[in-house]
Amino acid sequence: MIIKILGPGCKKCEKLEKNTKDALETLSVDFELVKITDSIEIQKYGVMRTPALVINDKVVVSGRVPKTKEIEKLINIATPEN
Amino acid sequence: MLTFINDQLFRMVWLNDLAGWIVQTIFKLNLDEKLGQSLQFFIFDTVKIFILLSVLIFLMGIIQSYFPPERTKVLLGGMKGWKGNLLGALIGTVTPFCSCSSIPIFIGFTTAGLPIGVTFSFLISSPMVDIASIIMLMSFFGWKVAIMYVLVGLMLAVVGGTVIDKLNMNDQVQDYIRDMEEEDIFSEELTFKQRIDFGIEQVKEVAGKVWPYILIGVAIGAGIHNWVPQSYIQSALGNNNVISVFLATLIGIPIYADIFGVLPIAEALFSKGVPIGTLVAFMMAVTTLSLPSLVMLSKVVKPKLLGIFILICLIGILSIGISFNWFLI
Numbered sequence: 001m002i003i004k005i006l007g008p009g010c011k012k013c014e015k016l017e018k019n020t021k022d023a024l025e026t027l028s029v030d031f032e033l034v035k036i037t038d039s040i041e042i043q044k045y046g047v048m049r050t051p052a053l054v055i056n057d058k059v060v061v062s063g064r065v066p067k068t069k070e071i072e073k074l075i076n077i078a079t080p081e082n
Numbered sequence: 083m084l085t086f087i088n089d090q091l092f093r094m095v096w097l098n099d100l101a102g103w104i105v106q107t108i109f110k111l112n113l114d115e116k117l118g119q120s121l122q123f124f125i126f127d128t129v130k131i132f133i134l135l136s137v138l139i140f141l142m143g144i145i146q147s148y149f150p151p152e153r154t155k156v157l158l159g160g161m162k163g164w165k166g167n168l169l170g171a172l173i174g175t176v177t178p179f180c181s182c183s184s185i186p187i188f189i190g191f192t193t194a195g196l197p198i199g200v201t202f203s204f205l206i207s208s209p210m211v212d213i214a215s216i217i218m219l220m221s222f223f224g225w226k227v228a229i230m231y232v233l234v235g236l237m238l239a240v241v242g243g244t245v246i247d248k249l250n251m252n253d254q255v256q257d258y259i260r261d262m263e264e265e266d267i268f269s270e271e272l273t274f275k276q277r278i279d280f281g282i283e284q285v286k287e288v289a290g291k292v293w294p295y296i297l298i299g300v301a302i303g304a305g306i307h308n309w310v311p312q313s314y315i316q317s318a319l320g321n322n323n324v325i326s327v328f329l330a331t332l333i334g335i336p337i338y339a340d341i342f343g344v345l346p347i348a349e350a351l352f353s354k355g356v357p358i359g360t361l362v363a364f365m366m367a368v369t370t371l372s373l374p375s376l377v378m379l380s381k382v383v384k385p386k387l388l389g390i391f392i393l394i395c396l397i398g399i400l401s402i403g404i405s406f407n408w409f410l411i
Contacts, residue, residue, distance in 0.1 A: 011287070039185050039186060039189070040189075040258065040262075042186065043186060043189050043190070043193075043262065043265065044265060045265070045268070046265035046266050046267045046268050047186065047267075047268060048151045048152050048155070048186045048187055048190040048267060049150060049151060049152075050186065052268070061270070062152075062268050062269075063150060064276070064279075064280050064283065065283060066276075067279070
């Protein structure tokens with residue numbers, strides 16, 4: 001599973017990254033975490049508000065920092081086995 | 083009844099009395115003396131701003147969660163002429179703004195084919211006029227000034243955007259943006275709980291970021307309020323002269339703050355007899371034209387359009403300041 005954090009590196013982006021890592025730890029799934037900070041690259045995902053969370057090339061959250069629990073749910077939905 | 087609500091809820095007269103009581107009983111200072119008055123001003127203004135800030139940012143966060151820029155883009159699509167400009171300006175008032183979000187918004191609007199003037203109407207009104215500034219102004223200067231501020235701010239956004247449209251500035255967008263294709267914009271439907279969470283997060287973020295500026299602003303305000311002689315300020319910014327508006331605008335541009343940090347200074351200057359137009363010009367210059375946001379904007383538009391944008395804002399702010407001084411005194 002490839003997980004991407006989109007954002008220029010503001011406080012909110014760091015918080016999203018932390019919450020995501022926490023969620024991944026609890027779920028213990030294989031993943032690759034990529035950070036995208038370039039605004040042109042970010043635009044390619046159709047994101048107008050950062051930070052955004054992308055799971056397997058699909059944007060699931062934009063413009064807010066979801067709690068760890070919510071991210072766990074989002075990852076579960078995106079995981080094919082479930 | 084209206085006066086009572088205005089005094090107690092927006093001007094918070096009760097809090098001023100409470101601050102006075104604290105100064106007298108706890109600090110044992112006399113309210114007839116300068117030190118006591120400064121301290122009262124400092125306590126009153128700091129607490130008042132933090133109360134207003136928390137309530138307003140929370141409510142705004144919830145309202146804003148209904149008007150994300152993704153939706154704005156769809157709403158504005160297909161709007162032409164002054165109606166597009168007006169809608170752009172109006173939506174700007176309910177959209178959160180920070181200079182860091184201006185680039186993705188600009189790119190998103192432009193690749194969607196929105197007229198560049200509509201985008202600029204949005205970009206002018208978004209930092210200048212918002213719900214928080216309306217209520218803050220009501221609290222500090224009363225509802226007349228607040229309504230006038232909103233009306234002229236929206237006017238400037240509509241006129242500014244229309245002028246940029248008429249000047250045919252489409253080639254002044256940076257080339258890399260014109261080569262971009264429009265992407266499907268992601269949007270999600272939030273639950274009410276998520277909106278509440280968003281509002282709380284916004285309060286934490288904004289309060290965590292602006293509290294030093296508020297303390298500095300209030301301290302400067304308290305200093306002006308009680309220690310700087312009225313004649314000094316009068317000779318520099320008073321006299322109802324045109325130069326004072328110029329001066330206030332020029333001082334305001336490099337300052338990067340929001341309405342919460344600027345108001346205590348403006349309030350103190352007002353009590354020293356600086357005319358309201360001069361102060362409105364100052365506040366508009368601080369919120370709309372700041373160095374960080376101009377740097378951001380220069381990444382998406384070419385220098386000529388950036389120059390025109392600055393010029394339009396300058397002329398607009400100056401004429402608003404001068405006419406406020408003319409009509410409201």
